[in-house]
Amino acid sequence: MNTWKLRGLGCIVGLGLAIGLAPQASRADGIVYVVSGGAGNQTGNDWANAKDLQAALQSAASGTEIWVKHGIYRPTTGTNRTASFTLPNGIKLFGGFAGAETSRQERNPQQHPSILSGDLLGNDAGAANQNNATRGDNSHHVVYCINKPDSILIDGFVIRGGQATSQIFPLNMGGGLLADRCNLTILNSALISNAALFGGGILNLDSTLTLDQSIIAGNWVLSTGGGIENQQAGIVNLRSTVFVGNISQQNTVSAIANAGGTLNLHNSIVWGNNGIAPINGSNNNRNLTVSYSIVQGGFVGTGNSSADPQFVDADGADNVIGTLDDNMQLQANSAARNAGNTSLLPTDQTDLDGDGNIAEPIPFSIDYLPRINEGLVDMGPYEYQGNEPTITPTPSITPSPTTTATATPTQTPTATVMTSETPSPTATTGTPVIPLTNLIYLPAVTR
Ligand SMILES: [Ca+2]
Ligand SMILES: [Ca+2]
Numbered sequence: 001m002n003t004w005k006l007r008g009l010g011c012i013v014g015l016g017l018a019i020g021l022a023p024q025a026s027r028a029d030g031i032v033y034v035v036s037g038g039a040g041n042q043t044g045n046d047w048a049n050a051k052d053l054q055a056a057l058q059s060a061a062s063g064t065e066i067w068v069k070h071g072i073y074r075p076t077t078g079t080n081r082t083a084s085f086t087l088p089n090g091i092k093l094f095g096g097f098a099g100a101e102t103s104r105q106e107r108n109p110q111q112h113p114s115i116l117s118g119d120l121l122g123n124d125a126g127a128a129n130q131n132n133a134t135r136g137d138n139s140h141h142v143v144y145c146i147n148k149p150d151s152i153l154i155d156g157f158v159i160r161g162g163q164a165t166s167q168i169f170p171l172n173m174g175g176g177l178l179a180d181r182c183n184l185t186i187l188n189s190a191l192i193s194n195a196a197l198f199g200g201g202i203l204n205l206d207s208t209l210t211l212d213q214s215i216i217a218g219n220w221v222l223s224t225g226g227g228i229e230n231q232q233a234g235i236v237n238l239r240s241t242v243f244v245g246n247i248s249q250q251n252t253v254s255a256i257a258n259a260g261g262t263l264n265l266h267n268s269i270v271w272g273n274n275g276i277a278p279i280n281g282s283n284n285n286r287n288l289t290v291s292y293s294i295v296q297g298g299f300v301g302t303g304n305s306s307a308d309p310q311f312v313d314a315d316g317a318d319n320v321i322g323t324l325d326d327n328m329q330l331q332a333n334s335a336a337r338n339a340g341n342t343s344l345l346p347t348d349q350t351d352l353d354g355d356g357n358i359a360e361p362i363p364f365s366i367d368y369l370p371r372i373n374e375g376l377v378d379m380g381p382y383e384y385q386g387n388e389p390t391i392t393p394t395p396s397i398t399p400s401p402t403t404t405a406t407a408t409p410t411q412t413p414t415a416t417v418m419t420s421e422t423p424s425p426t427a428t429t430g431t432p433v434i435p436l437t438n439l440i441y442l443p444a445v446t447r
């Protein structure tokens with residue numbers, strides 16, 4: 001596909017570059033506090049005197065930790081669509097605060113979402129796509145990172161409403177995030193309802209990107225990579241993440257496109273995306289590794305499955321994928337339950353449990369519940385918290401004396417279900433065979 005390489009067009013447009021602004025001293029704890037629009041004297045030294053987010057980013061030295069209260073943050077109060085949240089070198093950005101916390105462990109991003117929104121006029125309605133008139137005012141990229149070698153962290157945010165549908169490079173790629181020569185980690189976040197000609201949610205260009213325990217849903221792309229596209233020498237590691245309801249308008253690669261570089265996907269779920277293939281890579285998927293993941297239609301690799309992950313309600317009460325009411329938690333009979341690989345969990349680099357140990361496996365899921373239940377980790381960002389036995393569907397054949405058709409409470413759920421379930425042709429619970437072409441997007445929900 002000749003659309004893989006776009007970089008040569010050059011003409012990198014400077015977006016909101018923080019030039020000439022010397023880093024400002026903040027109080028001894030080194031934390032900069034942020035609320036929408038700022039508060040008090042806007043020094044950023046505490047919640048009562050918080051900065052606005054753009055002001056905090058434009059003055060942050062490498063190593064700065066920024067705490068962001070819940071609320072909606074837009075790159076500009078004006079109408080300049082090239083405005084983005086441009087990331088400075090080496091910062092750590094934490095969202096999900098109610099606005100009174102004194103420790104990071106007190107926050108909960110799902111209860112108190114910090115939303116980075118490209119919707120400058122606040123009028124977005126309906127699904128993301130190129131022709132949605134309510135998106136015509138939106139920023140091209142919500143978050144933009146260019147040429148920042150020091151490690152940057154984004155933890156606990158919703159990123160939505162990017163509209164990189166211009167014909168001009170790079171305003172045609174990376175609606176939620178454009179990462180160009182950066183080193184970026186995103187944790188416990190959601191990139192939802194963004195649009196672009198290439199890389200609807202994320203375009204990773206010559207960057208090292210780690211995306212852990214996150215949600216990539218309802219993003220739209222004209223061509224390839226509705227959820228994420230990796231280009232050039234980019235290195236992408238995706239773990240415990242869901243890709244749901246991402247759309248390729250041209251019906252090609254809807255969720256994950258590895259156009260260059262290296263991409264790894266582990267302990268994740270790719271479901272309900274359209275197109276010829278939800279995942280694809282250049283050179284016959286060379287440098288594309290998928291393991292312990294559910295991929296609709298199947299994908300080669302250790303521990304992979306094509307069985308329905310059985311989300312609780314993937315598109316939520318509003319029946320629109322990519323909004324805040326989406327629920328990608330797992331039902332009891334989800335094939336993702338206990339089917340992940342614990343050794344592939346991220347480390348607790350932000351010390352979510354506050355025990356001082358950042359080398360241990362991450363202790364909590366995206367909703368701050370125990371990451372491992374029943375002794376085995378689940379695929380995706382959520383962990384099923386119940387403990388009832390998984391019911392093996394009863395075959396329509398009469399069990400032979402050497403087989404048992406129903407689950408016993410003492411069995412190990414995952415291994416037994418994954419290996420013993422062999423539905424007969426007449427079984428009603430088998431995974432439907434899904435053609436790889438002309439998939440019509442149907443969220444995997446039970447209403
Ligand atoms: Ca809008
Ligand atoms: Ca929804």
Ligand SMILES: [Ca+2]
Nearest residue numbers: 348351355357
């Ligand atoms: Ca820890």
Ligand SMILES: [Ca+2]
Nearest residue numbers: 338373376378
């Ligand atoms: Ca589990």
